[in-house]
Amino acid sequence: MTTATLGGMPAITYNFAYLDEQTKRMIRRAILKAIAVPGYQVPFAAREMPMPYGWGTGGVQVTAAVLGPDDVLKVIDQGADDTTNAVAIRGFFEKTAGVATTTATTEATVIQTRHRIPETPLRDDQILVYQVPIPEPLRFLEPRETETRQMHALEEYGLMHVKLYEDIARHGHIATTYAYPVEVAGRYVMDPSPIPKFDNPKMDDCPALQLFGAGREKRIYAIPPHTRVRSLDFEDHPFEVQRFAQPCALCAARGVYLDEVILDDRGGRMFVCSDTDYCESRQAAGHRGEMAPPDAALPQPVSPRGEDATRVSDDASSDLSASARGRPAGAGAGAGTGAGTGAGGTEAGHD
Amino acid sequence: MTEQPLLIAETLGKNYGARIGCRDVALEVYPGEVLAVVGESGSGKSTLLGLLSTELEPSAGRVSYRLRDGSLRDLATLGAAERRLLMRTDWGFVRQNPADGLRMAVSAGGNVGERLMAVGRRHYGDIRTEALDWLGRVEIAADRIDDDPRSFSGGMRQRLQIARNLVTRPRLVFMDEPTGGLDVSVQARLLDLVRSLVSEMGLAVIIVTHDLAVARLLSHRMVVMRQGRVIETGLTDQVLDDPREPYTQLLVSSVLAA
Numbered sequence A: 001m002t003t004a005t006l007g008g009m010p011a012i013t014y015n016f017a018y019l020d021e022q023t024k025r026m027i028r029r030a031i032l033k034a035i036a037v038p039g040y041q042v043p044f045a046a047r048e049m050p051m052p053y054g055w056g057t058g059g060v061q062v063t064a065a066v067l068g069p070d071d072v073l074k075v076i077d078q079g080a081d082d083t084t085n086a087v088a089i090r091g092f093f094e095k096t097a098g099v100a101t102t103t104a105t106t107e108a109t110v111i112q113t114r115h116r117i118p119e120t121p122l123r124d125d126q127i128l129v130y131q132v133p134i135p136e137p138l139r140f141l142e143p144r145e146t147e148t149r150q151m152h153a154l155e156e157y158g159l160m161h162v163k164l165y166e167d168i169a170r171h172g173h174i175a176t177t178y179a180y181p182v183e184v185a186g187r188y189v190m191d192p193s194p195i196p197k198f199d200n201p202k203m204d205d206c207p208a209l210q211l212f213g214a215g216r217e218k219r220i221y222a223i224p225p226h227t228r229v230r231s232l233d234f235e236d237h238p239f240e241v242q243r244f245a246q247p248c249a250l251c252a253a254r255g256v257y258l259d260e261v262i263l264d265d266r267g268g269r270m271f272v273c274s275d276t277d278y279c280e281s282r283q284a285a286g287h288r289g290e291m292a293p294p295d296a297a298l299p300q301p302v303s304p305r306g307e308d309a310t311r312v313s314d315d316a317s318s319d320l321s322a323s324a325r326g327r328p329a330g331a332g333a334g335a336g337t338g339a340g341t342g343a344g345g346t347e348a349g350h351d
Numbered sequence B: 001m002t003e004q005p006l007l008i009a010e011t012l013g014k015n016y017g018a019r020i021g022c023r024d025v026a027l028e029v030y031p032g033e034v035l036a037v038v039g040e041s042g043s044g045k046s047t048l049l050g051l052l053s054t055e056l057e058p059s060a061g062r063v064s065y066r067l068r069d070g071s072l073r074d075l076a077t078l079g080a081a082e083r084r085l086l087m088r089t090d091w092g093f094v095r096q097n098p099a100d101g102l103r104m105a106v107s108a109g110g111n112v113g114e115r116l117m118a119v120g121r122r123h124y125g126d127i128r129t130e131a132l133d134w135l136g137r138v139e140i141a142a143d144r145i146d147d148d149p150r151s152f153s154g155g156m157r158q159r160l161q162i163a164r165n166l167v168t169r170p171r172l173v174f175m176d177e178p179t180g181g182l183d184v185s186v187q188a189r190l191l192d193l194v195r196s197l198v199s200e201m202g203l204a205v206i207i208v209t210h211d212l213a214v215a216r217l218l219s220h221r222m223v224v225m226r227q228g229r230v231i232e233t234g235l236t237d238q239v240l241d242d243p244r245e246p247y248t249q250l251l252v253s254s255v256l257a258a
Ligand SMILES: Nc1ncnc2c1ncn2[C@@H]1O[C@H](COP(=O)(O)OP(=O)(O)OP(=O)(O)O)[C@@H](O)[C@H]1O
Pocket: B016, B019, B020, B021, B022, B039, B040, B041, B042, B043, B044, B045, B046, B047, B048, B210
């Protein structure tokens, strides 16, 4: 048991990382099975957590099961470490597990995420834990779970392409920009959670272990290190990631996922890295975008983006993750100007 | 018609608890042959069709099918994967209720293309070209390809079901009351279409109907069911013009009188 003390007073005691050992063992068994069968959704007996569904209960349980006392935890929501949601989950594990936390991707050993994969390439000593709202990629066309289970078992994935066909028929291109389905290790088709498809290539051959937890639906799945992950497509409509015409306005990074930030109500806006740690590290290293504040303003931990800035969002739940320190977080509406960007293709829920 | 049967049912039976769905049915269907299953409501037609198409599990007897490689297989011994592949490539299903046979929220093109994608086709342009071709063959205008069947009339929905099924060039199609609920002129057009596609493609069809006129128009042979049993079987013209069983005589005369 870990005893946290507050101002000398004995505080509530928790089992390490909140969950009891038996529950953690049960979750670890599910994780091991998920690793053994990459992309396969393993049912598990999800527990009630002291937070509502939609706040990452699936991810939190997976994190609790893999966390050790020496781990260093990072939590991001839409790429940002400082949203209410990320701060709350980080605080939860500081309190219940007493682990060290960080915002630096390079320092973390466990990273829990909602909707993004960090820009900094992950290593083989890191675990990425995704919060998943809807684990079943076939659901939108086949609501019967008995049937989708059969389809997975028999590798009948024609329906996934029907969805992509419909996209092209209606929009002229594959308009799905979030939760873009992937085939894992040449076998199971998997929903990568509502990350932008920009992040899909990062899952392929990734040295880090990737774990996915869906709390409400009680499912865990995994991508073991160095697994082939392929985004589904057509021969004549190959998979493409979003492209951004301009670099980050703060750190000048190219080839990263940008969010549009509204600066004022007179149409002022800028495009900035959705990954705050990546952006701030680059600024600290001296990279300057065209709207970067003067050197003197750095490297304060204060957001250079201005207190009034509003991240463009199409996510009704984004108010849950209002910034704690002036870098307002939103759904990352996909600020790219390339094909297939703009409003999110699929709904991007919490959990 | 060739010499070897495509599908053989032997001593086939189905009980629903104490109730008998159908019992002791034996029949054969040959390649290119249209077999009509007729009988009054509750006589076991749908149950029999379900057994023949492996959608229902028999309480007794068996169904064998000749695969494309020529081998005759007891369908109960096929694995789930093999059976489902058969169902979406070599077989077709046209349901009375289009919502059971179509994806109502998917465009007409997607409905027709689904089977192609299910067998691994991954070229959007080719799939669309083939879907267009099939929509044309079932007389659905090309400019409806991106509309979903919710905006289609009953007759169009049935024609779309047919296109969706025939796109993989199956050898056997099951139909359960495909013209039920359609008005007479729409029925006639659909039956005409089915008839020409059947002869053009050499399809074998097992069609359930309680409309003897449908049986007359489409089928080569027919079986008459009553209380779960096949009570008469023969060439359609023979059965309709010269029924042997008193029950069939009654059925035919009542229809002709009506
Ligand atoms: N799922 C079921 N459970 C119990 N009894 C059933 C079930 N399905 C059919 N039956 C019974 O089996 C018998 C045959 O039914 P079936 O649906 O095969 O008849 P049918 O000839 O297709 O009738 P209809 O012309 O009305 O469609 C009937 O007595 C029916 O009540």
